[in-house]
Amino acid sequence: MLLCVLLPFVGKAASAAELQVTSPTGEVSVYQTDELLSHPEAREITVAGDEGYGRDMTYRAVPVAALIGDAATVEGEMGLEVIALDGFVANIPLPLVLLDGQDETAQAWIAIEPEDAPWPNLPGKEVSAGPFSMVWVDGAASNIRSEQWPYQVAKIGYAAFPAARWPQLALGEEAPEDAKRGQAVFIDQCFACHRMNGAGITELGPDLNLPMSPVDYFKPDALFMLIRDPATVRHWPDMQMHGFTTDQLSDAEIRDVIAYLQAMAGRKDE
Ligand code: HEC
Numbered sequence: 001m002l003l004c005v006l007l008p009f010v011g012k013a014a015s016a017a018e019l020q021v022t023s024p025t026g027e028v029s030v031y032q033t034d035e036l037l038s039h040p041e042a043r044e045i046t047v048a049g050d051e052g053y054g055r056d057m058t059y060r061a062v063p064v065a066a067l068i069g070d071a072a073t074v075e076g077e078m079g080l081e082v083i084a085l086d087g088f089v090a091n092i093p094l095p096l097v098l099l100d101g102q103d104e105t106a107q108a109w110i111a112i113e114p115e116d117a118p119w120p121n122l123p124g125k126e127v128s129a130g131p132f133s134m135v136w137v138d139g140a141a142s143n144i145r146s147e148q149w150p151y152q153v154a155k156i157g158y159a160a161f162p163a164a165r166w167p168q169l170a171l172g173e174e175a176p177e178d179a180k181r182g183q184a185v186f187i188d189q190c191f192a193c194h195r196m197n198g199a200g201i202t203e204l205g206p207d208l209n210l211p212m213s214p215v216d217y218f219k220p221d222a223l224f225m226l227i228r229d230p231a232t233v234r235h236w237p238d239m240q241m242h243g244f245t246t247d248q249l250s251d252a253e254i255r256d257v258i259a260y261l262q263a264m265a266g267r268k269d270e
């Protein structure tokens with residue numbers, strides 16, 4: 001299904017790139033690269049420590065807030081659902097997107113890859129971060145996490161926070177504290193590529209509870225190593241999970257995520 005939708009992007013040159021944005025009222029706008037480059041709010045920005053490229057980058061970009069309609073009209077715990085060409089799905093809490101640099105907070109931008117000046121390939125990949133990449137100026141000021149930098153963005157829309165949208169992600173009240181912390185880490189750092197108990201819309205990686213939980217088929221040390229750096233456990237040319245540096249995910253956070261997986265292993269499909 002998803003493949004059929006995405007194939008037109010894959011087949012065409014960068015010049016045909018389109019970004020689909022759905023407003024809070026459900027109105028769909030499709031922007032071409034040129035329209036975004038000449039958008040009245042487009043600017044040259046410098047992104048220190050760009051997550052995708054692992055270095056400072058300069059882009060022509062439009063503030064996310066200028067593209068997503070009147071976000072102030074949205075009620076409840078909502079996020080921006082940002083879907084990439086490869087099926088990566090980030091859900092970024094709306095308050096983060098709307099910080100707008102006030103009080104030295106992060107600012108979210110959509111960087112636009114110009115047709116006549118393509119970006120370099122991402123480290124270790126055969127593709128660039130284009131045609132559109134969501135990047136942050138001063139991301140560290142608001143603790144923006146590594147998986148909140150979606151690149152190769154195809155679509156942006158609104159969706160409720162995952163924990164509110166999918167009850168089967170939830171832990172019982174009686175769950176241990178480390179598992180509760182782990183749920184939050186899972187939603188920020190894993191859910192973009194992994195479904196959980198059937199919840200989620202990504203198609204990139206396996207569901208991490210159904211039919212079996214990795215805690216039931218990996219030894220604890222191996223599971224820890226696999227989350228830190230999958231290539232230390234097994235590797236092959238097309239592997240897509242990149243692993244995490246200790247800045248992106250601390251040892252304690254990995255232990256918390258494993259506690260969450262452990263707790264969910266006893267709550268299959270609820
Ligand atoms: C960028 C996407 C991505 C992110 C982010 C990601 N994974 Fe993965 N993961 C994958 C893919 C894809 C696979 C399948 C193997 C591969 O291609 O690398 C995988 C495999 C795994 C496996 C092995 C499953 C098996 O049965 O072999 C585990 C366990 C796992 N991931 C846990 C996690 C956890 C926990 C997190 C968050 C801390 C996480 N992953 C974040 C993409 C991702």
